Structures are given as C-alpha cells and as structure tokens.
Amino acid sequence: MGDIIKQHLLNTLSNGLRLDERKFEDFREIFVEYGISSKSAEGSARVKIGRTEVVAGVKLDVAEPYPDNPDEGTIIVNMELLPLSSPAFESGPPSIASIEMSRVVDRVIRESKSLDFKKLCIKKGEFMWTVLIDIYPINNDGNLFDAASLAAIAALKDARFPKLDKDNKVDYNEKTSKKLPLESEALACTVLKIGNYFIVDPSVDEESAADARLTVGVLENGTLCSLQKGEDVALSIDDIDKMVDIAIKKTKDLRRALK
Amino acid sequence: MVYDKRVDGRKFDECRPMEAKVGVVEKAGGSAMFKIGKTVAVAAVYGPRELYPAAFQNLKRGVLRCNYNMMAFSGSGNRVRPGPSRRSKEISLVTEKALFPVLDLSAYPGSVVDVFIELIQTDAGTRCAGITAAAMALADAGIPMRDLVSSVAVGRVGGKIVLDLNKEEEDYEGESTDIATAFSSRTGEVTLLQMDGEVKREELKKALELARAGCEKIRELQINALRGRYKG
Numbered sequence: 385m386g387d388i389i390k391q392h393l394l395n396t397l398s399n400g401l402r403l404d405e406r407k408f409e410d411f412r413e414i415f416v417e418y419g420i421s422s423k424s425a426e427g428s429a430r431v432k433i434g435r436t437e438v439v440a441g442v443k444l445d446v447a448e449p450y451p452d453n454p455d456e457g458t459i460i461v462n463m464e465l466l467p468l469s470s471p472a473f474e475s476g477p478p479s480i481a482s483i484e485m486s487r488v489v490d491r492v493i494r495e496s497k498s499l500d501f502k503k504l505c506i507k508k509g510e511f512m513w514t515v516l517i518d519i520y521p522i523n524n525d526g527n528l529f530d531a532a533s534l535a536a537i538a539a540l541k542d543a544r545f546p547k548l549d550k551d552n553k554v555d556y557n558e559k560t561s562k563k564l565p566l567e568s569e570a571l572a573c574t575v576l577k578i579g580n581y582f583i584v585d586p587s588v589d590e591e592s593a594a595d596a597r598l599t600v601g602v603l604e605n606g607t608l609c610s611l612q613k614g615e616d617v618a619l620s621i622d623d624i625d626k627m628v629d630i631a632i633k634k635t636k637d638l639r640r641a642l643k
Numbered sequence: 644m645v646y647d648k649r650v651d652g653r654k655f656d657e658c659r660p661m662e663a664k665v666g667v668v669e670k671a672g673g674s675a676m677f678k679i680g681k682t683v684a685v686a687a688v689y690g691p692r693e694l695y696p697a698a699f700q701n702l703k704r705g706v707l708r709c710n711y712n713m714m715a716f717s718g719s720g721n722r723v724r725p726g727p728s729r730r731s732k733e734i735s736l737v738t739e740k741a742l743f744p745v746l747d748l749s750a751y752p753g754s755v756v757d758v759f760i761e762l763i764q765t766d767a768g769t770r771c772a773g774i775t776a777a778a779m780a781l782a783d784a785g786i787p788m789r790d791l792v793s794s795v796a797v798g799r800v801g802g803k804i805v806l807d808l809n810k811e812e813e814d815y816e817g818e819s820t821d822i823a824t825a826f827s828s829r830t831g832e833v834t835l836l837q838m839d840g841e842v843k844r845e846e847l848k849k850a851l852e853l854a855r856a857g858c859e860k861i862r863e864l865q866i867n868a869l870r871g872r873y874k875g
Contacts, residue, residue: 452720480736483729495820495839598836608847611822611838613737618744618832621851628847 390578390593397581403589409630411585412436414641416534418542426559427543431535431641433585435525437469440535441518442543442564446554449505449512457504457512461490463519463532470524472588488572488612489519489533492601496570496609499540503565511552515540515564526587529599533572534638540566541642570609571638573631574599577619582627584634598624600631604639608632646801650811658795658807658857663775663868665783673784675868677776679795680809681766686776687759688784691748694755705751709738709758711773717765719810734770741774741794741825741835747787756786767810767821768796774825774835779865783872791865792834793858794825797850799842804850806857822847824854828862831855 396403406412412434420439421428427442449456463486465473473479478486493499504513517539519532547558576586576594583590591597595617601610608628613619619627649655659680668674671687678684694700711734713723738760748756758780760773774794782788798805799820800812813819820840827834833851842850 478729480732483732484736487729487733491839496841603841607841607843608838609841611836613833613836614740616740616743618827618830618834619836620830620832621848621855624833624836624851625848628844632844 389589393593394579408583411637416538416641427539429535429538429542431531433527433531436527436531437522438531438535439520440539442539443516445514446511446552447514454509455505456501459515461486461517466520469521488599489536491610492533492570492572496603498568498570500565500567526591527585529574530572537569540564568603570601570603571635572599572601573635575627575630598627600628602632602635606632646803655805661864663864665779665868665872673780675776675779677772679772681764682768682772683763684772684776685761686780688780690756691751691754700753702752705748705754705756707739707743708755709735711735711738711760713762717762737835738774742792744834745788745790745792745827767808767813771795771823775861782869790827790829791862792825792827793861795854795857797822797854806853822850826855826858828858
C-alpha cells in the first residue's frame, strides 16, 4: 500500500503538483488563535494549518535553579501525540515520534534564546520561573512539527506571569499584566525530500512517502537556530543548502500568521 | 570576546586525538571501540536474528535497532541516571537513521540487527563517537554495507567555525553552536544532521564542508582498524 501511494505521489510531483493540487512550496491556510484556555493556563493558543489542528498551553511554576545555571530560569516542552487526533497514534507511554517532536520544538525555542532565561530568574540560586509548554494535536493532517512550534511561540506570546506572594509562592488565581521575556520568535519550518522534489507543509501521505526530512529553526532575521534531519535517506550538502533556503523563505508565511 | 585560540590548543580544523579498535567484545557478532579526546564509545552488533514481537517485523527487509546509553559514571558532573531518557531515546533514533542509509538488509526479512552503544567516558561528541564505533562494528559483523559512516561534530565557538568541539567549547560563554553530522564518505552524503544554537546561512555550508573533511580522517582510521583486525 505504501509503495503504491509513493508511486502515485511521485507521478503527481513529476507534473509539478501535489495530491491536493498545491505547489511544492505552498503552505495550506495558517491560522492562530490566542487564549483558548485563558482561565486556566497562563498562556495558550490554537494553530490550524489546513485541517491540522494543534493546541498549546503554558503553565508557570517556581522552582530552584539548576546548580550549573543558578541565575537562569528554564523551559520544559512536552508534546503528546494523542490517539484522539489520528488513527495512527496509540495510547501508552510516549512514542519515539512524540519524544523527537517535543525535543525539536524545545531546541528551536531554547537554542534561539527566544526566551531570555536570565530574566526568568527570581533570586539567584534560590528561585526561578519554569515555563512548562504542553502541546497536543487535536487533528493530525500532517506537518505537526511546524504547527507545534508555531503553537508554542503563540502560547508564549499570550502568556502573563501569575502573581507571586512574598514567599515566592505562585498565586494562580491572580494574573499580572506582565508578559514573558520573549525577545524573538523562532519558528520551525520543515522541508521534505521525496524523490528529487522538495516540498513544505506535508500531508500525512507525503510524510509517509518522505525520503528525508529537515526541520529548520529560523529567527526573524533569517539566522538558523536548530536543525534536525529525519527519515531514512541521506542528503547531499547541496540538498541541505536548498532545503535551508526554502525553510528560511517559508518561515515568513508562518510568521505572518502570528500577527 | 574573539575565539582566536582553542582551549586545548588545537587548530580550528583539527580533531582531538583519536583511537579506533575493532573486535573488542568477543561474544558479539561484531564490535568496535572509538575514542576521540576523552570521549570513549563501545559498540557491539548482534544479529541478524529473528525479531519479536513479530508485529515489529518488516517482511521486505531486516530492521536496524540501535540503543545509545551513557554509563552512570560517564559524565564528569552528577551520576547519570541509569535507564533510557528522552535524550537517549532520541539519540538512539538519529543513530539508526545515520547508519541505515549505508546498510543493505534486504537479505534479512523478519530479522533485526541490534546495535548497542555504550559511552564509558564523555566529553562532548558522544552521539558522533557512538555512530563511528557502530559503523565499524557493523562492518566487523559482516552486515552488507555500501559504505562506512563516519561522524563528527562541528560548530561555532565565539564566532569561529571549529571541528570536533570538546565539552569546554560546547559550554563556551553561552556562545556556542553544536552541529552533529555523519557522512557516508564515498558519496559525500549527510546521514546525520542536528544543530543546537545559532548559525548564519553561509556559515552552515562552511561548517558542513569542514565536517566532511574531518570525517575523511575518521574514515581512514576506521578502515585501518578494520584492516588491523583481519590482516594475517
């Protein structure tokens, strides 16, 4: 079955089109909604890319800083591939796909220094903010990597610090108007290689036929902040060059949806 | 601050001292040790053997299964908590993807080739050392391969593009970018690519070329180690 889909896909691509008649570098419609859980979460967002839908929420907590970075706060990113969102996802402990996705989204934010970790320190060596970002797909119609990273940044933009009492305990009932120290907005853009074609914003079928995947973290000024190659086929340096170029260009589409 | 001299005095395009040895685990089908600086990896291959549960079998070809693990005492700081972590699971995954493109497992439907990688001592570049060791172990085990895989990290430290970062460079004043790469050197293709940290578009290409040259040197060492095992 997989081989048949792949052959059909390659035939379509050789005519310059995709199964849903998009061009190789076309995204589906991208939509961001802020504050979808504003009573509970400190920040939240919903992202739709075509029929793919992802929600993300931010909770803030106070903890003791790590000994090796006593003057910095931190983030924890978790993504769970809900069985609710796709027939291909199963209940049980986190799958390797969800672990990889969580860690890729984590690194896009962490390594871009989008969040100023120093400003998340409350008292050196004693108290720091931990930013807990949880991401869930509601419907998987492909390209969860990009949808998840967009949802995470949107939820961070939406987040406000809760009130701290004088013992540095969080009072979740009272939110302040203070935003998180989000200095930049790093986003992931994923480019797939199928045969000799490069496409963005893949559908599930395109993902299952992919020879190689490159997820690229991109900052506003085009600087790269993370890379992750996936799937079974090797890439030439020239391929990587082309894929990075496409990602830098197409991240702008995702960024526009953030407003 | 300009990074004009590396912390350990190496040239910017120089790997740490390396050592490779094939045939270090007598019971395994194939095995190897690779040492780069203070990072030491041992890899052993078992199989092809039947894969159970049968639901995981691929009836067209054998399956490659890699397991990367840091020994509890292998880090210079705290004890590493034993057992799989999110990090080690992800590294096991990218290790599989780094090695798979050069393997031909079509003769082993329903089977698995198990690769176990253990880090005895770590000083950055552990996934790369593991992949380099595993490639030799697979060759030693006689698994059909189109090519070797050689792996090294490159990066950007204090604005300079450097080969094979050590831990001190990885942690350099918060201004360090680490790019883990692996090359199938005969074709010059990339089978592992992971980057943490910022890099300009133009610098990436330079870094990849530097990594490729580094992998050439590692490949020579791998081939010599394999020859050493089988001559005479």
